[in-house]
Amino acid sequence: MSKVTNVRVNLGPRMIMVGKEVLGTSDNISIQVAEATEEELEKLKSAYEIRLVKMVGERGAGEKNE
Structure with missing residues (x-):
């Protein structure tokens, strides 16, 4: 399967929720996907629930700036 890169979805x-708590709503959320197949993008677009998880070791993933 071929992949597409740098696609806005x-x-x-x-x-907008954190855990089970609703913090608010958004009229439209868009994200920039670095790499995915067309099938993965369709799954993302039609998903009822999407989780955003910070990746360990990535900047801003719970690290303290000193």
């Missing part, structure tokens, strides 16, 4: 209106 509009996810539409979403509730």
